[in-house]
Amino acid sequence: MKLFSQYKGLSRANYILFIGRIVTNMGAMIWPMLTLILNKKIGFNATETALFTIFSGILFLPANLLGGHVADRFNKKRVIIYCDIMSIVLFVISGFLPLSIFSICVLLVGAFFQTLEGPAYQALVADITPAEKREKAFSLLYLGANIGLILSPTLAGLLFNNYLWLCFIISGLSISVSTVLIGLFVKDEKLEEAPVEDVEESADDGLNIWNIIRNSGALIAFIISLAFYQGAYS
Template identity: 75%
Template sequence: MKIFTQYKGLKKENYILFLGRIVTNLGAMIWPMMTLILNKKLGLNAAETATFIIVSGIMFLPANLVGGHLADKYNKKRVIIYCDIVSIILFVISGLMPLSFYSLCVLLVGALFQTLEGPAYQALVAAITPAEKREKAFSLLYLGSNIGLIMSPTLAGFLFNDYLWLCFIISGLAISVSTVLIGLFVKNPESEDEVISSDGEKEENKEADKQNILKIIRASKSLILFIIAFSFYQGAYSQFGYLMPLDISKAYPENGSLIYGTVNSVNCIIVVLCTPLLTMLLEKMPLPKKYALGTLLQTISFGMFLLSFGVIAGYYVSITMFTLGEILTTVVIGAYLSERVPENYRGRIYGVTSFTSAFMSGVVQYVSGSLFDNIGTGPAWIFSIVMTMIAVVASFVLVKTDRKEFSDLYT
């Protein structure tokens, strides 16, 4: 069936990274529960929880930019492995410590190194994959991420009350398996660049060496529009791990963590079932149109969450719409940027977009957290809808602008 065979023809390294993502996310139990850890275990209210997350995010912001620079200047594989080793050690240590702000700080330092490697991971996928197969490669990587996440949020919900410390240690061990796979089976991507790059692309790279990433962005209306759409979309998307668990926990104080864990798992199941299908059905649709459609679906899903307070079935219907939008946007990002930015600047463009999205996530969480504490759930969701509408407008303008600016990609 084409739904499965569409992923044939990728390089061995693509399949190794796919397996690595599955294993890593099987152990990704902490992040879906971070809001509940701060709120239920450490007693922070919504605004205090947002402040903690925002302060942590501010610390992470430079890591996105530094990580992008490292990805472009040094061996991508080594950047990933070295950062993983530090993360593994710190995750395990944090699990062995009594739960407190100190143990969370140890965890966050480990997460900082995961953030640092993020641009290198994205650039690695682009570096080992021919241009015509990059959307499929990023789709496969995203699929692997969610196969691993199907069980981890629900398991975390069961461990949350009495065995939370195990989640920290399992996360570290899962990353170690992925690191071994990359270390043993992924070739040095820099040696592949010469094979993948065309002569025209090489000339473009030489010319780009005389520039910097901000000049490249300023010279492209499409990149500016994409970064605006991406930043506001990701800012609102962060409510999946912030406002959503607060909303569910407020409606169901006793078993909110378990309900939210199952909502997380439903999200992952839909991703696994629908990512190959949507990738195949919308193969011919231009990337900006897919992104615009994804942002629109997220806006609709937030309206549904607004109306679903205290209705469990409503949460599951809303997360279905949310996930369809997530699929369309996520599979586009890596392929879109890799086709519109010179090869030796890909790490930095991934770093810039990660920086802007992290900044907007902090803004959205702080404002929505204040609204949640002082006024209620409804205004917090309405604010989130407004943020997604900005992304919708920017992405729909991008559809026309991108076709005009990058017309050669549409022939």
């Protein structure tokens, strides 16, 4: 099939991350139904449901910025694994708790760690992929994310009425599959590439990431827009 044949030639780690992204996003089956859960199961009215959804989305906005900082400072593979472990524990716990605002909040904390690991996931793909194949690698990762997001609400819809608690547990278990695959088969070893220019090697040129951001209005607008976009999917 041409859709998948275009991704030939990538490393095994790229395909593992692709599978991991599918499985992880398959576990995101609570979010498409969050408004239904709040309204039908917990008893929120339309206004309360909207306010809860908006405020929870706003709380996720800093996660992407913080996640980028964490990914820059620490081993990306470990960031992903540690965040996954926190998410797995919290998702499974929320599945065994009686359905309430408290159990939903426990789930939201777990989802915060999933959002936090996002930048590390992206950076890991860049680290393990040669420059000439990165466009293909990121395209494959995006495809995996979309496949998972298509499958998750389908499965969640089948469980919503009588087995909603199982959705919480499946979310945690699906993330654990991704965690094991990444832990066993993906190495966070940055590829050695010939430097194109010596511009990046100058540590005392006065330019760091914050200076670059402050001096670019378009970049600031893009970061804010991307944060809202990612927050909406969290």
